[in-house]
Amino acid sequence: MKYACLIYSDETDPSANPDPASPEFAPIMAGYMAFGEEAGAAGVLVTGEPLEPTSTATSLQVRDGEVITTDGPFAETKEHLGGFYILDCDSLDEAMKWAAKIPHASSGTIEIRPVPDFSAP
Amino acid sequence: MTSKSVPSPTWADRALAEIHRTDWGRLLSLLVARTRRLDLAEDALGEAFVRAGERWPTAGVPTNPAGWLYTTASRVVIGHLRSEAIHGRKAPLLAARGDWVQPPVTDDIGELEDERLALILLCCHPALHLSSRSALALRLVIGTTTGDIARLFVVPKSTMAARITRAKKKIVAAGVPLAAPIDHELRTRLDDVCRTIYLAFTAGYAPAGGPDLLRTDLAGEAVELAAILRRLVADASQVRALHGLLLLQHARRDARVRDGRLVTLARQDRSRWHHDEIRSGTELISRVPVGTGYTEELRLQGLIAAEHANAPAASDTRWSTIASLYTRLESLTGSPVVRLNRAVAVGEAQGPEMGLDLIDGLDDALARNHRLHAVRADLARRAGNVALARSSYQAAIGLCANETEKRYLARRLSTLDPPDP
Numbered sequence: 001m002k003y004a005c006l007i008y009s010d011e012t013d014p015s016a017n018p019d020p021a022s023p024e025f026a027p028i029m030a031g032y033m034a035f036g037e038e039a040g041a042a043g044v045l046v047t048g049e050p051l052e053p054t055s056t057a058t059s060l061q062v063r064d065g066e067v068i069t070t071d072g073p074f075a076e077t078k079e080h081l082g083g084f085y086i087l088d089c090d091s092l093d094e095a096m097k098w099a100a101k102i103p104h105a106s107s108g109t110i111e112i113r114p115v116p117d118f119s120a121p
Numbered sequence: 122m123t124s125k126s127v128p129s130p131t132w133a134d135r136a137l138a139e140i141h142r143t144d145w146g147r148l149l150s151l152l153v154a155r156t157r158r159l160d161l162a163e164d165a166l167g168e169a170f171v172r173a174g175e176r177w178p179t180a181g182v183p184t185n186p187a188g189w190l191y192t193t194a195s196r197v198v199i200g201h202l203r204s205e206a207i208h209g210r211k212a213p214l215l216a217a218r219g220d221w222v223q224p225p226v227t228d229d230i231g232e233l234e235d236e237r238l239a240l241i242l243l244c245c246h247p248a249l250h251l252s253s254r255s256a257l258a259l260r261l262v263i264g265t266t267t268g269d270i271a272r273l274f275v276v277p278k279s280t281m282a283a284r285i286t287r288a289k290k291k292i293v294a295a296g297v298p299l300a301a302p303i304d305h306e307l308r309t310r311l312d313d314v315c316r317t318i319y320l321a322f323t324a325g326y327a328p329a330g331g332p333d334l335l336r337t338d339l340a341g342e343a344v345e346l347a348a349i350l351r352r353l354v355a356d357a358s359q360v361r362a363l364h365g366l367l368l369l370q371h372a373r374r375d376a377r378v379r380d381g382r383l384v385t386l387a388r389q390d391r392s393r394w395h396h397d398e399i400r401s402g403t404e405l406i407s408r409v410p411v412g413t414g415y416t417e418e419l420r421l422q423g424l425i426a427a428e429h430a431n432a433p434a435a436s437d438t439r440w441s442t443i444a445s446l447y448t449r450l451e452s453l454t455g456s457p458v459v460r461l462n463r464a465v466a467v468g469e470a471q472g473p474e475m476g477l478d479l480i481d482g483l484d485d486a487l488a489r490n491h492r493l494h495a496v497r498a499d500l501a502r503r504a505g506n507v508a509l510a511r512s513s514y515q516a517a518i519g520l521c522a523n524e525t526e527k528r529y530l531a532r533r534l535s536t537l538d539p540p541d542p
Contacts, residue, residue, distance in 0.1 A: 001296050091298035092248055114295045 002046060002115035003087050003095040008079040009108025011053050016107035017082070031103035039087065044098060048085035079108055086115065133177035136186060141170060144187045145264030146349065150240035151191065153299055156198050159243075160293050163261065165197035166190070237262060238353040239299050241346075245314040246297050253288035255321035255343075258314075260285055262349065263342050273321065273339040275329045311354065312415045315363045318346050319419075322367055328383060328523050335383075337374040344371050358409050362419035365405030369426035372398040383525055387435040399430045421450040440470035457486035465496055473504040491520035495530060507538050 009016045018024035032050075039045035054073040061068045073080055082104065089095040092112070099110040145166070152162035169190045183189040244258035256274070259265040265273075271281035291297070302310055325340025347364040354360055376389035384390075406423035409416070425446050432438040447463035450456075461480060468476025477500045480493065487493040498513035514534035521527045 003296075089296075091300070092246075092296045093298050093300075093302070095296075096248070112295075116294075 003089055004113045004115055005085040005087060005099045006081055006111040007083045007102060007104045009082050009104045010079050028103050035101055039098060044087045044089060046086040046088050050083035051081060054080045133182050136182045137173055140186050141264055146237050146262040148191050149261055150236035152194055153240060154236040159289055161198050161201050165194040168197050169194035239301050241314055241350060242301060242310055243297060243299050245317045247313060248297055249288050253284050254317045256281060256285055257288050258317060258346060259321060259342055263346060265342050269339055273336050274324050311357050311359055315359050318343050328525060334378055340371060358412055359416040359419055361405055362409045362416055362423050365402045366419055366423035366426055368398045368402030369430045372430060403427045403431060417453055421446050440466050444470045457483050461493055461496055468500050473500040476500045489520060491517045511537055
């Protein structure tokens with residue numbers, strides 16, 4: 001079954017999320033490259049994308065037919081969604097093993113959510 | 122199926138209750154393993170027991186009652202699966218590790234593999250909330266009713282029912298696997314299982330108000346869970362240590378309450394202790410090799426419990442042995458609660474002043490813990506420091522939430538020497 005691994009971390013913490021121009025950024029990127037290769041080779045990786053920081057976010061609601069937009073993320077929290085993977089695993093145990101290898105697992109939090117399968121039996 | 126017994130309602134009821142006690146977990150784990158449907162399996166097995174309750178008193182108890190129940194429950198699951206298929210719903214498989222296996226219709230569950238270890242590990246999975254794990258393990262492996270589990274943890278039945286339902290839904294929807302992990306992971310997972318069982322056990326001995334002061338009958342279900350686990354993984358040291366420890370602590374159950382009051386270890390009537398269980402527990406603990414981590418924690422606690430349980434009278438307690446065991450336990454865990462217990466033992470072995478020295482510096486770590494003050498009060502009383510004893514009893518009474526214990530502390534305070542005029 002498919003699992004979404006949602007990568008949460010503190011955008012303002014430079015040790016977790018260094019500036020892309022800084023030398024600290026390269027090893028984190030290398031970690032993601034290695035993860036993508038390993039999960040891809042194992043046939044587990046379905047897709048995955050990083051997200052631009054929440055300073056670029058727009059939150060939108062439709063109320064009474066009217067579109068209301070706000071600058072910024074939906075919830076003001078310390079840790080924000082910074083990217084995600086969709087992994088195809090046999091069980092939660094396998095998904096947990098892969099999630100532990102995502103570089104930000106050691107500085108932030110990976111939320112593992114099962115993706116329901118609504119396809120016909 | 123053949124029925125050999127003379128129809129007898131009471132005998133049938135008794136047979137059914139006995140099978141529920143001995144075979145519930147085995148039957149349920151088989152059903153879950155074969156159908157991968159935790160949501161259907163438990164209800165189906167419950168339904169099979171209901172049908173047996175209706176049928177057996179008049180038709181007689183079948184020659185293989187467990188087999189009858191298994192076959193009946195399997196058919197109930199198949200019925201549900203067919204109706205799901207007709208309605209075009211996709212079955213949410215529990216950990217899709219293969220297609221659903223048609224349950225064999227059999228009379229003899231003895232021939233089938235024992236899946237209870239996988240079921241216990243499933244209930245104690247780290248992805249489940251700690252407060253749900255022990256409840257789920259008691260419900261699914263032992264068949265303890267939700268009402269009794271609620272009583273054990275002193276929460277409303279509706280709260281416990283919601284907690285169990287939520288955990289079961291998560292297991293199915295999140296794909297928590299029903300599979301024993303490989304060797305090196307099994308050790309870590311067994312530590313989790315032991316913690317879970319110990320939590321359920323201690324819940325039974327946490328004083329609550331009213332007639333349910335202690336729930337030792339339900340703590341006994343946790344001991345049974347440990348016994349089952351030990352039979353399944355006989356060579357696991359932490360499981361052996363846990364079972365030994367629980368046997369030793371549970372052996373004192375009948376002496377812990379008298380006239381609705383808690384009785385301290387020193388004042389318990391030792392003839393009311395279950396000495397056969399003390400022998401088994403002591404034997405188990407003595408066969409656990411010196412280890413590390415949680416196993417060693419359980420072993421040291423077990424050795425301490427064995428010292429208390431094997432002392433013919435309170436005055437025979439080998440306090441210096443207990444004190445040195447606590448020293449090892451403290452260096453292993455760094456726990457301030459362990460240090461407090463060590464102070465009690467040292468106070469007995471080497472005098473109250475030595476005990477008082479040991480609890481100096483615990484005030485920050487145990488600021489809200491009434492026991493720290495109660496222990497200090499008792500040590501100060503014995504050291505002849507009435508002023509410290511008085512202020513400590515008062516601090517303990519102020520922090521203690523349990524009425525029975527509060528009354529006990531107030532009695533201790535009232536028997537101190539009066540203050541100088």
